[in-house]
Amino acid sequence: MTPKNSLNFSGGPxxxxxxxxxxxxxSIIEVPEIGLSVLGISHRSDWFSAVITELExxxxxxxxxxxxxHVLLLQGGATQQFSMVPMTLLHRKTSPxxxxxSGYWSGxxxxxxxxxxxxxxxxxxxxxxxxxxxxDDELLFSPDAPYIHYISNETVEGVQFDRVLGRxxxxxxxxxxxxxxSKPCEAERFSLIYAHAQKNIGPAGVTVVLIRDELLxxxxxxLPGFLDYRSHSHAHSNFNxxxxxxxxxxxxxxxxxxxxxxxxxxxxxxxxxxxxxLYRLLDSxxxxxxxxxxxxxxxxxxxxxxxxxxxxxxxxxTRAADAGFSGLSGHxxxxxxxxxxxxxxxxxxxxxxxxxxxxxxxxxxx
Amino acid sequence: MTPKNSLNFSGGPxxxxxxxxxxxxxSIIEVPEIGLSVLGISHRSDWFSAVITELExxxxxxxxxxxxxHVLLLQGGATQQFSMVPMTLLHRKTSPxxxxxSGYWSGxxxxxxxxxxxxxxxxxxxxxxxxxxxxDDELLFSPDAPYIHYISNETVEGVQFDRVLGRxxxxxxxxxxxxxxSKPCEAERFSLIYAHAQKNIGPAGVTVVLIRDELLxxxxxxLPGFLDYRSHSHAHSNFNxxxxxxxxxxxxxxxxxxxxxxxxxxxxxxxxxxxxxLYRLLDSxxxxxxxxxxxxxxxxxxxxxxxxxxxxxxxxxTRAADAGFSGLSGHxxxxxxxxxxxxxxxxxxxxxxxxxxxxxxxxxxx
Numbered sequence: 001m002t003p004k005n006s007l008n009f010s011g012g013p014x015x016x017x018x019x020x021x022x023x024x025x026x027s028i029i030e031v032p033e034i035g036l037s038v039l040g041i042s043h044r045s046d047w048f049s050a051v052i053t054e055l056e057x058x059x060x061x062x063x064x065x066x067x068x069x070h071v072l073l074l075q076g077g078a079t080q081q082f083s084m085v086p087m088t089l090l091h092r093k094t095s096p097x098x099x100x101x102s103g104y105w106s107g108x109x110x111x112x113x114x115x116x117x118x119x120x121x122x123x124x125x126x127x128x129x130x131x132x133x134x135x136d137d138e139l140l141f142s143p144d145a146p147y148i149h150y151i152s153n154e155t156v157e158g159v160q161f162d163r164v165l166g167r168x169x170x171x172x173x174x175x176x177x178x179x180x181x182s183k184p185c186e187a188e189r190f191s192l193i194y195a196h197a198q199k200n201i202g203p204a205g206v207t208v209v210l211i212r213d214e215l216l217x218x219x220x221x222x223l224p225g226f227l228d229y230r231s232h233s234h235a236h237s238n239f240n241x242x243x244x245x246x247x248x249x250x251x252x253x254x255x256x257x258x259x260x261x262x263x264x265x266x267x268x269x270x271x272x273x274x275x276x277x278l279y280r281l282l283d284s285x286x287x288x289x290x291x292x293x294x295x296x297x298x299x300x301x302x303x304x305x306x307x308x309x310x311x312x313x314x315x316x317x318t319r320a321a322d323a324g325f326s327g328l329s330g331h332x333x334x335x336x337x338x339x340x341x342x343x344x345x346x347x348x349x350x351x352x353x354x355x356x357x358x359x360x361x362x363x364x365x366x
Numbered sequence: 367m368t369p370k371n372s373l374n375f376s377g378g379p380x381x382x383x384x385x386x387x388x389x390x391x392x393s394i395i396e397v398p399e400i401g402l403s404v405l406g407i408s409h410r411s412d413w414f415s416a417v418i419t420e421l422e423x424x425x426x427x428x429x430x431x432x433x434x435x436h437v438l439l440l441q442g443g444a445t446q447q448f449s450m451v452p453m454t455l456l457h458r459k460t461s462p463x464x465x466x467x468s469g470y471w472s473g474x475x476x477x478x479x480x481x482x483x484x485x486x487x488x489x490x491x492x493x494x495x496x497x498x499x500x501x502d503d504e505l506l507f508s509p510d511a512p513y514i515h516y517i518s519n520e521t522v523e524g525v526q527f528d529r530v531l532g533r534x535x536x537x538x539x540x541x542x543x544x545x546x547x548s549k550p551c552e553a554e555r556f557s558l559i560y561a562h563a564q565k566n567i568g569p570a571g572v573t574v575v576l577i578r579d580e581l582l583x584x585x586x587x588x589l590p591g592f593l594d595y596r597s598h599s600h601a602h603s604n605f606n607x608x609x610x611x612x613x614x615x616x617x618x619x620x621x622x623x624x625x626x627x628x629x630x631x632x633x634x635x636x637x638x639x640x641x642x643x644l645y646r647l648l649d650s651x652x653x654x655x656x657x658x659x660x661x662x663x664x665x666x667x668x669x670x671x672x673x674x675x676x677x678x679x680x681x682x683x684t685r686a687a688d689a690g691f692s693g694l695s696g697h698x699x700x701x702x703x704x705x706x707x708x709x710x711x712x713x714x715x716x717x718x719x720x721x722x723x724x725x726x727x728x729x730x731x732x
Contacts, residue, residue, distance in 0.1 A: 004401045013610060015406045021395055024405070028391040035370045036692060039390070039569040039615070040381045044698065075441040075571070076592055079606035083590040112590055198607055203405040205441070205571045205609030224449040224478055226442055240445035241564055243571030243609060244379060249405070326402060332410065 002324060006349050010327025011155050011302065012178070013198040015344040019260065020252045027248060038248055043241050051244075051251050052237055058254035062264050063187040065210060072209040072229065073237040073247050078105075078177045081194040081207065082112035084227055085149065085173055089192075090117030091220040095144040098122045100165065103130040103154030104333050109175070113149070120145075130157040132294040139165065147171040147191065153179040155199070156331040158304035158338065159297045164189050171215065179301050180208065181257060182343055183268035191215055199301070200343045202250035205243040257343070267343055268300075274341045274350040275300040281354050288361045292336065303339040304330060313337060316360060323356055372715050376693025377521050377668065378544070379564040381710040385626065386618045393614060404614055409607050417610075417617050418603055424620035428630050429553040431576060438575040438595065439603040439613050444471075444543045447560040447573065448478035450593055451515065451539055455558075456483025457586040461510040464488045466531065469496040469520030470699050475541070479515070486511075496523040498660040505531065513537040513557065519545040521565070522697040524670035524704065525663045530555050537581070545667050546574065547623060548709055549634035557581055565667070566709045568616035571609040623709070633709055634666075640707045640716040641666040647720050654727045658702065672702045679703060682726060689722055 008015040016024075027038040034047050041047060056071040065071070074080065090097055090113075097117070101107055101124035113119045122141070123134040141148060148170055153160040155178045164186050166172045171191035179185075180195030187193060191212045198204040209229070216230050225231040231239045237247075261267050279298055282291040282305055292304040307313045316337060320328050330336035341350055374381040382390075393404040400413050407413060422437040431437070440446065456463055456479075463483070467473055467490035479485045488507070489500040507514060514536055519526040521544045530552050532538045537557035545551075546561030553559060557578045564570040575595070582596050591597040597605045603613075627633050645664055648657040648671055658670040673679045679702060686694050696702035707716055 005395070005403050005406060008402055008406045010406060010408050013406055013408060013607070016403065021403055021405070025391055025394040028394060029371070029387055036374055037371050037382065037387055039387070040371060040374045040376060040379055040693075042376050042379060042693065043570065075443070075446075077441070077606045079592050080441075083592065115588060115590060196607065203609075203611050204409065204607045205612060222481060224481060226445050226449065240443045241379070241562065241570045243569075243612065245569050245611065246571060246609065327406075327408065 002349070002352060004324055004326065006346060007325045007352065008327050009325060009339045009341065009345065009353065011331060011338055011340045012342070013204045014200070014327075014340055014342040016202070016249070016253065017256050017260070017344045020249065020256050020344075023252050024249050027245075038245050041244065043238060043244050048244060049236070049238075051248055055247065055251040055254060058251070058258060059208065059210070062181060062254065062257060063185060065187050068213040069187070070211050070213065070216070070229070070233045072211065072232045073242060073250075074207045074209055074232060075205065075243060077196045077204070077207055078175055078194060079108075079112070081175065081209065082109045083116060084229070085147075085192065085194075086113045086116035086119070087223060087227060088215070088219050088229060089147050089171070089173070090119075091218070093117055093146045095142070095146060096120035098141060098145045098148040100134065100139075100148075100150040101126060102133055102151060103159060104156035104331065105154055105175070106151045109149065109151070130154065130159060131292060133159050133161060133297040141167045141170060143167065143169055145170050147173050149173045149175070151175040151177075152185070153299050153301050155299075155302045155340065156304070156333055157292060158299040158302040159293045160299035160301065181254075181264055181267070182271050182301060184264050197246060197250050199340075201253045203246050205246040206250060208250070270347060271300045271341070271343065274345065274347050275303065277347075277350055277354055278303045278339060278341070281357055285361055288365060289357065301340060301342060303341065304336060305338075306336045310335070312364065315364075319360060320356060325353060325356065370690055370692065372712060373691045373718065374693050375691060375705045375707065375711065375719065377697060377704055377706045378708075379570045380566070380693075380706055380708045382568070382615070382619065383622050383626070383710045386615065386622050386710075389618050390615050393611075404611050407610065409604060409610050414610060415602070415604075417614055421613065421617040421620060424617070424624060425574065425576070428547060428620060428623060429551060431553050434579040435553070436577050436579065436582070436595070436599045438577065438598045439608060439616075440573045440575055440598060441571065441609060443562045443570070443573055444541055444560060445474075445478070447541065447575065448475045449482060450595070451513075451558065451560075452479045452482035452485070453589060453593060454581070454585050454595060455513050455537070455539070456485075457584070459483055459512045461508070461512060462486035464507060464511045464514040466500065466505075466514075466516040467492060468499055468517060469525060470522035470697065471520055471541070472517045475515065475517070496520065496525060497658060499525050499527060499663040507533045507536060509533065509535055511536050513539050515539045515541075517541040517543075518551070519665050519667050521668045521706070522670070522699055523658060524665040524668040525659045526665035526667065547620075547630055547633070548637050548667060550630050563612060563616050565706075567619045569612050571612040572616060574616070636713060637666045637707070637709065640711065640713050641669065643713075643716055643720055644669045644705060644707070647723055651727055654731060655723065667706060667708060669705045669707065670696060670702060671704075676701070678730065681730075685726060686722060691719060691722065
């Protein structure tokens with residue numbers, strides 16, 4: 001029987017690669033080069049400094065990130081970034097920052113941003129149930145905005161931008177929590193990228209921030225140290241005790257991406273193959289499986305769909321659980337089914353799921 | 367040879383009990399009751415809700431915590447609490463909150479607190495190198511202070527309060543990061559207690575906050591959600607994705623405290639025995655080992671001492687490392703030697719260290 005971890009289609013915290021889990025497991029008792037549990041090694045040790053340095057280098061390598069970016073590892077999840085971004089960039093601004101409301105998560109960002117300064121929602125998909133994303137001609141970006149903010153992939157509704165939005169003369173800020181390192185992202189076109197780890201790159205508890213040098217000049221003088229990107233940058237992500245284990249696992253994932261997968265281009269190809277397999281299945285199911293997102297905006301990370309009735313969906317989830325699949329319930333906000341196929345979910349796991357879905361359809365079609 | 371983990375005298379992140387490490391290790395591949403890696407289980411799962419509930423119950427049981435306290439599990443370490451406390455309790459206040467400056471860490475608190483409102487340092491040990499703590503007659507608490515704040519144990523200098531400070535008509539706030547659950551703490555006499563996990567109760571990445579009900583009424587309306595104790599309380603510490611693994615390990619530690627140790631009274635007796643063994647050795651070394659703190663204020667958690675010269679201290683650290691001991695360097699702020707003997711360091715590990723110290727002294731005394 002296929003191990004349960006490899007059939008984990010959870011929306012997040014998500015699956016991690018088997019080889020990463022093995023090394024993470026070993027480190028709980030003994031980090032080989034140190035002989036101590038990773039949970040008891042000082043964050044001020046040479047070993048941990050080397051972990052931070054290598055992780056930063058790996059992220060730079062994977063994304064081709066220029067030298068004028070800082071790579072920071074913070075706590076507080078994307079939620080903390082919902083506030084830190086406007087605290088930093090909206091300070092004393094009168095023109096509004098521009099936000100795109102493309103789904104459940106970008107809706108969560110808005111009240112946190114509004115608390116810190118003026119913002120303007122320049123497009124919302126709420127009226128259409130977030131089934132599609134804006135076309136270019138629906139987006140009018142102002143040259144006066146302090147920045148533009150959007151979320152590259154919405155995990156709940158399963159829609160994903162396949163291009164970079166905004167204008168080159170306005171700083172772009174992007175929440176890439178759910179597709180970071182799943183594909184190339186043209187990082188150098190953004191002023192600030194943030195991504196919590198628990199989808200594609202590690203366990204819950206650590207958030208990667210890539211921030212362009214000149215943005216640090218804008219940080220207001222009176223922010224608490226832990227909300228000030230400068231403190232974290234000056235301290236090389238060791239301003240206060242960082243989540244050592246979570247960061248170590250993210251390092252292991254970047255090593256896996258580089259050495260076992262061969263980079264983000266290769267990762268993207270694998271992710272495309274996985275997504276296409278499932279979307280082809282939805283499209284050829286004669287309406288048995290009903291994809292949520294419009295085809296052109298479909299996410300390569302979260303395949304959200306419905307069956308004809310809630311009863312049939314429940315039966316699907318029960319049978320899937322019996323067959324060893326987990327994490328397939330849709331987000332509590334909208335229900336339905338969702339197969340999250342982050343980096344660590346293998347093509348063969350997706351093939352197994354497709355096989356199950358084919359079979360379930362056959363059994364439930366007259 | 368004794369396993370290296372059991373000879374880890376690090377100031378933090380510190381040692382964890384062997385049995386906890388084994389269970390934590392197992393969970394990286396498979397949480398027995400779920401069959402999935404703990405790193406890939408949803409924070410919205412029934413399993414994780416049960417983890418939070420049991421952990422909260424265990425902390426209540428261990429400390430005899432009354433029902434009118436909330437138990438919260440937050441990110442951001444004690445550092446985030448340095449700001450959250452005054453953000454919450456100093457809002458629109460004109461009388462200063464009263465802070466005690468008893469060492470390196472309570473010095474770090476002051477600028478973060480001052481940023482948020484009026485504070486007054488009512489005692490500082492800086493002039494005497496933080497070798498002693500205030501006596502009762504040196505402390506004049508005002509009945510008008512919004513709260514009093516102090517740190518129960520200073521890890522760098524190795525001084526620890528053995529009593530509760532302040533007045534019953536002014537809220538007491540205490541940073542117990544380095545002695546939480548190492549002994550009974552009369553929790554019901556405090557309005558707010560906070561403790562990051564990485565000394566006595568778990569890995570870096572999670573912070574326990576115990577907050578009395580009525581303090582939630584004082585939270586200003588305009589705080590970001592993640593800095594608002596109410597959001598975390600309403601969401602049962604699941605406001606945004608919590609650090610699932612770190613919280614699970616804290617649960618394992620509380621189970622160990624209850625089932626293997628037998629509670630915090632028993633833990634305190636073990637900790638006293640460990641500390642007394644080392645302090646007796648310092649006191650009977652004829653000045654070869656020189657305890658940093660004055661005897662009446664010595665910490666049961668961090669035994670800080672010096673040898674005659676920095677050269678001899680370096681030799682001590684080298685020989686100790688050769689013998690399998692780790693984490694004995696003093697904090698970078700003051701140097702010297704420090705044996706941190708948190709809950710998970712066993713009496714037999716301390717006996718081994720004492721044996722090594724005796725022997726080192728014999729070899730280096732003419």
